[in-house]
Each structure stands twice: as C-alpha cells, then as structure tokens.
Amino acid sequence: QVQLHEAGPGLVNPSQTLSLICTVSGGSISSGSYCWSWIRQPAGKGLEWIGRICNIGSTHHNPSLKSRVTISVDTPKNQFSLRLSSLTAADTAAYYCASERVNSAILSRPSYYYYYYMDVWGKGTTVTVSS
Amino acid sequence: SYVLTQPPSVSEAPGKTASITCGGDNIGSKSVHWYRQKPGQAPGLVIYYDTDRPLGIPERFSGSNSGNTATLTISRVEAGDEADYYCQVWDSSSDHVVFGGGTKLTVL
Numbered sequence: 001q002v003q004l005h006e007a008g009p010g011l012v013n014p015s016q017t018l019s020l021i022c023t024v025s026g027g028s029i030s031s032g033s034y035c036w037s038w039i040r041q042p043a044g045k046g047l048e049w050i051g052r053i054c055n056i057g058s059t060h061h062n063p064s065l066k067s068r069v070t071i072s073v074d075t076p077k078n079q080f081s082l083r084l085s086s087l088t089a090a091d092t093a094a095y096y097c098a099s100e101r102v103n104s105a106i107l108s109r110p111s112y113y114y115y116y117y118m119d120v121w122g123k124g125t126t127v128t129v130s131s
Numbered sequence: 132s133y134v135l136t137q138p139p140s141v142s143e144a145p146g147k148t149a150s151i152t153c154g155g156d157n158i159g160s161k162s163v164h165w166y167r168q169k170p171g172q173a174p175g176l177v178i179y180y181d182t183d184r185p186l187g188i189p190e191r192f193s194g195s196n197s198g199n200t201a202t203l204t205i206s207r208v209e210a211g212d213e214a215d216y217y218c219q220v221w222d223s224s225s226d227h228v229v230f231g232g233g234t235k236l237t238v239l
Binding site for chain 1: 132162164228233
C-alpha cells in the first residue's frame with residue numbers, strides 16, 4: 001500500500017511562495033495510471049482541491065487558484081511538489097497530498113480523467129501565512 | 132462552476148441508519164466519491180464510483196446516486212462513525228475536482 005507524507009515550512013510570509021513536497025513510499029510514483037493531487041483545508045472549514053499531475057502527462061488545476069499553482073513530479077526522488085505563489089492569510093490551511101486512481105476498465109474512454117478518486121491521503125501539514 | 136450541496140449536520144442514534152445527501156444538478160450522470168474525516172485526522176475514502184467500498188470499509192457503508200441526489204447511507208450507526216463526510220465529483224465543464232461542503236455526523 002502506497003503511503004504519502006507531506007513536508008513544508010509551517011510558516012510563510014505574505015506575498016511569498018509556498019513550496020510543499022509529498023514523498024511517496026511503498027510504490028513508484030511513475031508506475032500505473034495514477035494522478036498525484038494537492039488538497040487544502042482551512043481550520044474548521046471544508047476541503048478545497050488545488051490540482052493534480054497525472055502519470056499520463058496531464059495536469060488539472062482549480063480555476064480559482066490556477067494562476068498561482070505549479071505542481072510537478074520528481075521521479076528519481078519519488079516525490080511530487082506544490083508551489084503556490086502570492087500568498088495571503090487566506091492561504092493558511094492544512095495541506096494534504098493524495099494519490100488518485102481510476103478503474104483500469106475506464107482508461108479506454110476519452111473522458112477517463114473524469115473518474116479518478118483519491119484512494120490514499122497523507123496526514124497533512126499545516127501552513128500559516130503571517131509576517 | 133458545479134456546486135455540491137450537503138446538509139451541515141446529521142444526527143442519529145446508535146444502531147439506527149444515517150443518510151447523508153449530496154445534491155447537484157443531474158449528479159446521477161456523474162461518479163460520486165465519499166470521504167470520511169475523523170477529528171484531527173486526514174480524510175479517507177469510504178465509497179467510490181457511487182456504490183463501491185474500498186477494502187476495510189464495512190458493509191454498513193453504502194452509496195447510491197440518481198437524479199439530482201447522491202446518498203451515503205450508514206447502517207447500524209456506531210459512535211466510531213462520528214466524523215465529517217464529504218462527497219466529491221469531477222466538474223467536466225471546467226475540468227476540476229469539486230467537494231461538497233461536508234456533513235458532520237453526530238451519533239447521539
């Protein structure tokens with residue numbers, strides 16, 4: 001079973017760029033038709049999906065964050081990362097990484113990427129944006 | 132953007148059946164996934180593709196999806212089922228994941 005672990009700075013200054021890393025263990029980040037996602041959750045609030053990068057080569061982002069988000073994969077290190085720029089206090093949240101998978105029978109459909117679900121989550125890392 | 136509507140809270144007595152709804156425009160045409168988040172923990176998958184259960188999720192958890200409502204049903208509710216539950220779909224109009232606002236299940 002794949003396990004995920006987030007790492008990040010904890011505290012970041014406003015207007016700066018947040019960099020988070022998710023380390024994948026128990027499997028290769030490049031195997032299979034997985035996608036690798038970031039999700040965040042402000043304290044006491046609901047989940048907000050940030051975006052994902054897929055082994056097939058596609059990326060998708062939340063339109064509300066798209067201009068500030070970069071997600072990339074480091075295959076040799078078995079890691080993927082999130083960069084979120086122009087931070088404000090509204091970006092203070094717990095940040096989770098997750099793996100997304102899809103039923104292999106669906107992969108032949110043109111719209112296969114509609115059908116991914118998040119099967120494994122990291123424990124999360126808290127990020128506070130404050131000076 | 133596609134909107135998923137969940138009741139903020141649901142309460143049920145132990146041993147009874149709890150139903151958590153997730154409303155969306157023609158949601159029956161989409162695949163719905165459900166996640167459970169216990170206090171202080173990360174979310175975890177409990178139902179995928181409307182009705183499928185991951186390994187380790189008891190048969191007490193079931194899902195359905197038709198028309199404008201998807202439902203997560205928890206039979207024989209236990210104290211350990213207290214958690215926040217989130218539904219999730221893919222918004223094909225703008226190609227991104229959408230979560231419902233979450234429902235807090237309280238076991239009385």
